Each structure stands twice: as C-alpha cells, then as structure tokens.
Amino acid sequence: xxxxxxxPSHQVTQxxxxxxxxxxxxxxxxxxxxxxxxLGQKVEFLVSFYNNEISEKSEIFDDQFSVERxxxxxxxxxxxxxxxxxxxxxxxxxxxxxxxLAGPDTQYFGPGxxxxxx
Amino acid sequence: AQTVTQSQPEMSVQEAETxxxxxxxxTSESDYYLFWYKQPPSRxxxxxxxxxxxxxxxxxxxxxxxxxxxxxxxFSLKISDxxxxxxxxxxxxxxxxxxxxxxxxxxxxxILP
Numbered sequence: 001x002x003x004x005x006x007x008p009s010h011q012v013t014q015x016x017x018x019x020x021x022x023x024x025x026x027x028x029x030x031x032x033x034x035x036x037x038x039l040g041q042k043v044e045f046l047v048s049f050y051n052n053e054i055s056e057k058s059e060i061f062d063d064q065f066s067v068e069r070x071x072x073x074x075x076x077x078x079x080x081x082x083x084x085x086x087x088x089x090x091x092x093x094x095x096x097x098x099x100x101l102a103g104p105d106t107q108y109f110g111p112g113x114x115x116x117x118x
Numbered sequence: 119a120q121t122v123t124q125s126q127p128e129m130s131v132q133e134a135e136t137x138x139x140x141x142x143x144x145t146s147e148s149d150y151y152l153f154w155y156k157q158p159p160s161r162x163x164x165x166x167x168x169x170x171x172x173x174x175x176x177x178x179x180x181x182x183x184x185x186x187x188x189x190x191x192x193f194s195l196k197i198s199d200x201x202x203x204x205x206x207x208x209x210x211x212x213x214x215x216x217x218x219x220x221x222x223x224x225x226x227x228x229i230l231p
C-alpha cells in the first residue's frame with residue numbers, strides 16, 4: 001500500500017541554523033500539507049500546497065518557513081533560522097484530489113520528523 | 119472558525135470490552151468531512167475512520183464505528199472488542215472547506231489486560 005514517507009526521522013539542530021525537512025507524498029497525489037505537533041499538544045496546520053503554490057497558511061507559518069516541490073516527488077519544508085520553540089514533530093500529508101481512488105478527500109500522513117532545536 | 123472538542127483527556131477500557139470516545143465540533147459549513155486518527159507511541163498519525171457530512175449512514179471499519187449526529191455536531195468513535203494494540207492517542211479531526219484539518223486535543227486510550 002502506498003504511503004507518505006519523511007526524512008529524517010529525527011533532526012537535531014542548533015538554534016539559528018537552517019533545516020530542511022523532506023517528504024515524499026503518495027504518487028499521483030496533488031495536494032500536500034505540513035502540520036506540526038509540539039510535544040503534549042494538538043496537531044496544528046501549517047500550510048497547504050497545490051499546483052506549485054501555497055493554497056493556505058496559518059499564522060504559525062511566518063517568513064522563517066517556506067515550502068517547495070523541487071521535483072516530481074519531493075515536498076520540502078524549510079525553516080530558515082530555527083528557534084527553540086520550533087522543536088516539534090512535523091508531519092507531512094498528501095491527498096489525492098478529485099480523481100483519487102481511495103478516498104479522494106482523505107489526507108494521509110507520513111510518520112513525522114522529530115525536530116529538536118538546542 | 120471551526121473548532122473540535124474532545125472532552126475526555128484519558129480513558130481506560132478492559133480488553134475485549136467496548137469503549138466510546140466523544141467528540142463535538144462547531145462549524146457553519148454544511149459540507150465537510152470528519153475523521154478519527156490514531157497516534158500510537160511511535161507518534162505516526164494513522165487514519166482510523168472517516169465520515170462525509172452529507173451521508174446519514176454512520177461509517178464503520180471492522181471493530182471501529184462512529185455515531186455521527188449532524189444536528190448535534192457530535193462525532194463519537196466506538197471501539198468494539200478492544201485489543202491491546204488499540205492503546206494510543208485518538209484525535210478527532212474536521213476537514214474544512216478550505217482543505218486544512220483541524221484537530222481536537224486528543225483522548226489517550228488505555229487498554230487494561
């Protein structure tokens with residue numbers, strides 16, 4: 001069964017450093033998302049992406065964040081200058097869209113990347 | 119703005135028994151989707167079940183079923199014949215017309231052997 005994959009599983013970085021979190025969505029999916037979950041808190045929406053542009057972003061997704069689909073398979077989240085409060089689990093998700101076969105309106109989540117900012 | 123409320127931070131159930139997790143939501147939209155996601159200790163988000171708001175019939179997936187009350191804006195999850203592997207954090211979630219998913223705070227389910 002196809003699944004969303006994310007690398008790395010755990011990233012440790014120093015405050016002020018740039019990090020890039022990588023995701024490979026399910027093949028043929030058209031809609032992509034990033035969410036984050038600070039330890040012990042609920043999952044929060046960051047950004048949605050479709051047709052090579054951002055569809056919607058939350059107030060969390062400020063100028064330090066950017067997303068990109070550099071090729072036909074990867075979807076990345078870049079944090080330009082990490083802060084301590086960026087420490088969280090980051091989930092990528094993808095959705096097929098209208099023509100999907102297995103529930104076009106279901107977002108399928110990857111296993112997450114645990115980001116630790118020291 | 120839409121909100122999702124899970125009023126039970128933690129619940130416990132005896133193995134093989136049935137448990138119901140509660141969820142209410144608030145929205146002014148008429149067409150939307152509701153989901154239950156399971157998050158085991160590995161912290162991966164796993165889809166358990168989904169419900170389209172336009173469907174009156176409650177969704178079922180093997181031992182998992184929902185009680186969807188659209189007028190009351192209630193969406194509870196029933197787990198029958200609970201198994202040790204069901205122990206996890208369960209999140210109720212709402213997909214808005216804008217496509218983003220809004221999650222509740224979660225209910226931690228413990229299975230007692």
